[in-house]
Amino acid sequence: MQQTRLTGKDVAEHDNKESCWVIIHGKAYDVTEFLPEHPGGAGVILKHAGKDATEAFEPIHPPDTLDKYLDRSKHLGGVDMSTVIAEEKSFDPDEESRQQRIALMPPLGKCFNLHDFESVARQVMRRGAWAYYSSGADDEITLRENHSAYHKIWFRPRILVDVEQVDSSTSMLGSKCEVPFYVTATALGKLGHLEGEVVLTRAASRHGVIQMIPTLGSCSFDEIVDAKRGDQVQWLQLYVNQDREITKRIVQHAEKRGCKGLFVTVDAPQLGRREKDIRTRFEGAASDVQKNNPGAIDRSQGAARAISTFIDPSLSWKDIPYFKSITKMPIVLKGVQRVEDVLTAIEHGIPAVVLSNHGGRQLDTAPSAIEILADVMPELRRRGLQDKIEVYVDGGVRRATDIIKALCLGAKGVGIGRPFLYAMSAYGEPGVVHAMQLLKDEFEVAMRLIGARSVGELGPEFVDVRGLSMHSVPTPADFLSSDVYDRLVVPAFAVK
Numbered sequence: 263m264q265q266t267r268l269t270g271k272d273v274a275e276h277d278n279k280e281s282c283w284v285i286i287h288g289k290a291y292d293v294t295e296f297l298p299e300h301p302g303g304a305g306v307i308l309k310h311a312g313k314d315a316t317e318a319f320e321p322i323h324p325p326d327t328l329d330k331y332l333d334r335s336k337h338l339g340g341v342d343m344s345t346v347i348a349e350e351k352s353f354d355p356d357e358e359s360r361q362q363r364i365a366l367m368p369p370l371g372k373c374f375n376l377h378d379f380e381s382v383a384r385q386v387m388r389r390g391a392w393a394y395y396s397s398g399a400d401d402e403i404t405l406r407e408n409h410s411a412y413h414k415i416w417f418r419p420r421i422l423v424d425v426e427q428v429d430s431s432t433s434m435l436g437s438k439c440e441v442p443f444y445v446t447a448t449a450l451g452k453l454g455h456l457e458g459e460v461v462l463t464r465a466a467s468r469h470g471v472i473q474m475i476p477t478l479g480s481c482s483f484d485e486i487v488d489a490k491r492g493d494q495v496q497w498l499q500l501y502v503n504q505d506r507e508i509t510k511r512i513v514q515h516a517e518k519r520g521c522k523g524l525f526v527t528v529d530a531p532q533l534g535r536r537e538k539d540i541r542t543r544f545e546g547a548a549s550d551v552q553k554n555n556p557g558a559i560d561r562s563q564g565a566a567r568a569i570s571t572f573i574d575p576s577l578s579w580k581d582i583p584y585f586k587s588i589t590k591m592p593i594v595l596k597g598v599q600r601v602e603d604v605l606t607a608i609e610h611g612i613p614a615v616v617l618s619n620h621g622g623r624q625l626d627t628a629p630s631a632i633e634i635l636a637d638v639m640p641e642l643r644r645r646g647l648q649d650k651i652e653v654y655v656d657g658g659v660r661r662a663t664d665i666i667k668a669l670c671l672g673a674k675g676v677g678i679g680r681p682f683l684y685a686m687s688a689y690g691e692p693g694v695v696h697a698m699q700l701l702k703d704e705f706e707v708a709m710r711l712i713g714a715r716s717v718g719e720l721g722p723e724f725v726d727v728r729g730l731s732m733h734s735v736p737t738p739a740d741f742l743s744s745d746v747y748d749r750l751v752v753p754a755f756a757v758k
């Protein structure tokens with residue numbers, strides 16, 4: 263018997279803290295009891311109480327979230343959407359000018375490097391989305407050091423080597439790949455593009471690039487795996503949940519779906535304070551709540567805090583045997599930041615680490631990954647341990663020369679985050695495909711010019727790192743990346 267469908271009026275009657283219903287994708291849900299548990303605070307839900315909340319829900323939560331985490335008794339059934347009164351969209355001058363910029367944006371062919379995508383994305387993305395993607399922690403010193411550290415390394419090019427054939431292929435975690443870089447895990451892909459992470463999946467498959475699937479994707483894990491083509495390699499990035507049963511379920515499902523590596527993020531017992539994200543979200547959420555309820559400012563500390571309260575801060579070396587007991591996938595520690603921890607990882611039988619500071623989004627004034635790499639590899643060689651572990655780096659990689667410097671210093675591969683997000687947000691899948699092609703083209707030229715024919719030929723003799731550990735030394739003016747850098751701001755005064 264056809265279940266009677268609710269009307270918009272039925273739902274609209276439940277528009278408060280005592281009884282809060284919302285509509286998501288044409289179905290009604292009673293989220294009253296969930297309000298105090300919502301990581302993003304009750305305010306963001308109450309703003310949509312009694313209404314269609316699909317637009318706000320979409321970029322932050324994979325479609326299967328409610329099926330997975332909201333008790334079935336709270337699923338109220340379908341809503342006759344013809345009876346739902348669409349919310350009046352108040353005039354948003356920001357959105358108006360954003361649409362004008364989109365109409366005037368440069369064609370994709372005018373993007374010649376990864377910075378170009380950052381520059382365009384900053385103009386055409388919604389403010390909150392840009393803030394979430396671009397932000398680093400605190401003063402964003404590490405965010406900027408990640409890229410400028412590469413400018414403290416100089417090449418020692420070799421001449422009169424036959425470089426007619428250049429081969430960029432390599433292997434990472436035992437998987438063959440066309441290029442020595444991969445798409446690293448970045449959350450909330452639908453903030454930048456309606457389709458979210460599957461755009462990165464499809465683009466990566468075009469170039470034989472490995473994709474690391476984020477725990478906090480906007481797309482569900484299965485949507486991202488279903489989007490892969492052929493024998494495309496995917497890894498899983500894991501934020502460890504305080505509920506180890508949930509973690510076990512996620513990991514074993516990823517292994518069953520063919521993931522070739524488990525990247526446990528270890529630099530985020532709590533997500534960092536990214537003030538651009540907080541400032542944008544705070545303005546959005548708090549101003550409304552403050553107006554009608556000054557006492558209860560919405561405490562959503564930006565999207566980052568809103569999505570990460572499940573992460574287990576008690577994670578420690580003691581948990582390594584647990585991970586080995588629940589999966590056969592190689593276990594990689596992502597976010598290692600000192601030599602001693604690489605050595606401890608080897609002692610625990612960990613096959614690979616990612617030297618990373620989370621793109622400068624966690625501990626500000628943590629060193630760049632490339633600087634740590636320059637410490638780690640000589641120490642591993644000194645102890646005869648260089649073949650015991652694969653070392654990856656990520657953070658601030660914007661040129662193929664950055665990738666080559668990392669390979670020369672002993673990295674097995676390089677993760678890239680924001681550039682592919684910006685390319686996706688500004689130009690969709692064609693943008694990401696173009697960004698990857700630009701990197702490939704740059705790689706071929708740079709390899710020829712330093713006199714190397716394959717990734718295997720690269721070594722420390724090709725680089726001079728004497729300037730790397732001097733933090734105060736001014737690096738050459740890097741106009742392109744400083745021009746696209748979105749400076750931090752201070753609180754704005756009201757306009758009379």
Ligand SMILES: Cc1cc2c(cc1C)[n+](S(=O)(=O)[O-])c1c(=O)[nH]c(=O)nc-1n2C[C@H](O)[C@H](O)[C@H](O)COP(=O)(O)O
Binds near residue numbers: 533681
């Ligand atoms: C840019 C970005 C990075 C995130 C990211 C989201 C964004 C928008 N998120 S976050 O929401 O929690 O911070 C993740 C994440 O889900 N998990 C993770 O391990 N790293 C996350 N990272 C870090 C990422 O995996 C790389 O370490 C970092 O992006 C490399 O720096 P670049 O962006 O400069 O390439």
